[in-house]
Amino acid sequence: MRGEIPAKLVAEDDHCVAFRDINPQAPTHVLVVPREHVASLDEATDPALVGRLALFAAEIARREGIAARGYRTVFNTNAEAGQTVFHLHLHLLGGRHMSWPPG
DSSP: OOSOSOOOEEEEOSSEEEEEOSSOSSSEEEEEEESSOOSOGGGOOOHHHHHHHHHHHHHHHHHHTOTTTOEEEEOOOSGGGTOOSOSOOEEEEESSOOOSSOO
């Protein structure tokens, strides 16, 4: 968000920024981040903020050409779930078959 780490910007608007994950887990792996700081989904209180992230991810999936085939969105919340960066972010993954359970 502050531009301290190089990132390949995918899209941005007044509320969200989206960029490619530096350690992609799928051919398309984009992080969607709110401009407003919220540490995790567990601390989020604004349903509009969470909704904007989800709808922005859907828009990016359409632009990236993965929407029709399918994509996954993931919020990792807190350490045991794999959250390592404590600024709320949504992972958009696609471009390959996703298995279940995820891990």
